[in-house]
Amino acid sequence: MVSYIDAADAxxxxxxxxxxxxxxxxxxxxxxxxxxxxxxxxxVDIVKPGVxxxxxxxxxxxxxxxxxxxxxxxxxxxxxxSSCTSINHVVxxxxxxxxxxxxxxxxNIDVTYILDGWHGDSxxxxxxxxxxxxxxxxxxxxxxxxxxxxxxxxxGNTTGDIGAAIQTFVEGHRYSVxxxxxxxxxxxxxxxxxxxxxxxxxxxxxxxxxxMIFTIEPMVNTGRPQxxxxxxxxxxxxRDRSLSAQYEHSIGITADGCENFTLSPAGLHKPGLSGD
Numbered sequence: 428m429v430s431y432i433d434a435a436d437a438x439x440x441x442x443x444x445x446x447x448x449x450x451x452x453x454x455x456x457x458x459x460x461x462x463x464x465x466x467x468x469x470x471v472d473i474v475k476p477g478v479x480x481x482x483x484x485x486x487x488x489x490x491x492x493x494x495x496x497x498x499x500x501x502x503x504x505x506x507x508x509s510s511c512t513s514i515n516h517v518v519x520x521x522x523x524x525x526x527x528x529x530x531x532x533x534x535n536i537d538v539t540y541i542l543d544g545w546h547g548d549s550x551x552x553x554x555x556x557x558x559x560x561x562x563x564x565x566x567x568x569x570x571x572x573x574x575x576x577x578x579x580x581x582x583g584n585t586t587g588d589i590g591a592a593i594q595t596f597v598e599g600h601r602y603s604v605x606x607x608x609x610x611x612x613x614x615x616x617x618x619x620x621x622x623x624x625x626x627x628x629x630x631x632x633x634x635x636x637x638x639m640i641f642t643i644e645p646m647v648n649t650g651r652p653q654x655x656x657x658x659x660x661x662x663x664x665x666r667d668r669s670l671s672a673q674y675e676h677s678i679g680i681t682a683d684g685c686e687n688f689t690l691s692p693a694g695l696h697k698p699g700l701s702g703d
Contacts, residue, residue, distance in 0.1 A: 429621065429633050434614065441612075441619050447638030448614060452545075453679050453686060456614065456640060459496070459547030460677050460688030463540045466490045467551050468693045474553040476530045480512035483536060484523035491540050499539035499546055499617045506661060511537040511550075513662075518605055518646050518654050518671045520661040530556035533566065535673045539617065546613050548642050549689035550675040551696060561649065562670060568600045569647040569672040570697050576625070576643045580678055580685040584635050590627030593645050605646035605671070607654050607663065612641045613677055635680050644675030 434446040448456075466487060473486060488509040491498055498509035506522075513521035513535040514528070521535075528534060537550035552566045572593045579592040597604050610623030621633050625645040650669025657664060665671050674696070678685045690696065 431636060434638075439615055441616060443620055445620050445633065445636075445639060446612065446614060447636060448640055448679065449638065452614065452640070453688075455543055455545040456547070456677065456679060456688045457686070459540055459542040459545040460549065461547070461692060462491075462494055462496055462542055463538050463547035463549045464689045464691050464696075466538055466540070467536065467549060468691055468695045470536055470553065471695050474528065474534065474536070474555060476556045477527045479525050479527050480514070480521070480523040480534070481525050483512060484508050484510050487536075487538055494540075494542070496540040496542040499541050499548070500537075503617065509538075511535070513537070513671070513673070515670055516665045516668045518648070518663040518665060519608055519673060520663055522659060522661055528555045531558050531562070533558055533562050533670065533672065537673075537675065544615050546615070546617050546677075547689060548613050548617075548675065548677045550644065550673055552672050552674060565602065565647065565649055565670055565672045566697070568597060568602060569645060570674050572596045572625075572645050572647060573643060573674040573676065576645065577676060577678060577685060577687065580635060580643065580680060582635055582637055582680060582682065585630055585632040586621060586623055586635070587627040587631030588629050589643060590624045590632070591629045593643075594626040597645070597647050603648045603650065603652035605648060605652050605654055608644075608646060610642040610644045610675075612639075614640050637680050637682050639680040640677070642675055642677050644673060646671060646673045
């Protein structure tokens with residue numbers, strides 16, 4: 428059985444209990460989430476052919492520092508960068524380096540800032556120059572699957588309803604949902620209970636209650652869902668080398684739906700396509 432607990436009474440570690448947060452906590456999450464979203468907005472004009480992912484990572488660190496925030500990934504379990512940059516067939520946790528981006532690449536940039544103790548966690552896909560229609564369609568479907576998952580995130584529904592909404596839409600377009608990674612509780616902790624699977628059955632899983640805060644972050648492949656982690660211990664790639672895409676928001680369940688903490692202030696959540 429999953430138990431729920433007032434966040435104010437819960438120790439600052441993952442106990443397996445689902446924390447229920449209050450209005451002040453939601454305000455803290457929105458502040459952190461909006462800083463992350465604004466950083467991701469700024470990257471729209473930075474991501475272009477010839478730019479290295481290390482240069483992107485340097486910007487993420489400097490932007491956070493200028494706004495009193497630290498990147499949650501920096502020195503997290505030995506990870507040495509301020510963001511994750513996942514290109515083409517890299518599913519997630521790509522490590523920034525000095526290799527320049529190329530025309531036609533697609534790259535996911537995942538940023539989590541810690542601001543006043545709260546974690547603002549979000550990621551977006553960026554087209555590098557002109558991309559082909561196959562890649563563009565993958566971005567559209569992945570983004571829409573995230574938004575359908577968010578629509579299902581409301582009191583009385585379950586985590587399975589979120590997963591089912593995403594899986595049904597994705598597989599209806601003959602793509603596959605990665606099963607090796609999932610969304611997660613977030614707040615004062617980077618990764619907390621509950622896990623949010625991006626596949627599943629309606630009405631199964633944990634009941635959603637007002638005050639819950641978590642990420643939804645589907646990873647979608649044009650080919651098969653299987654992934655493998657490279658020898659660096661972080662970089663996850665598609666086993667069949669097919670293209671992969673991901674979008675992520677941090678949300679909080681409210682009395683009648685959910686609040687999205689990481690919406691783009693400039694309507695740029697879907698760069699190169701339409702806005703929010």
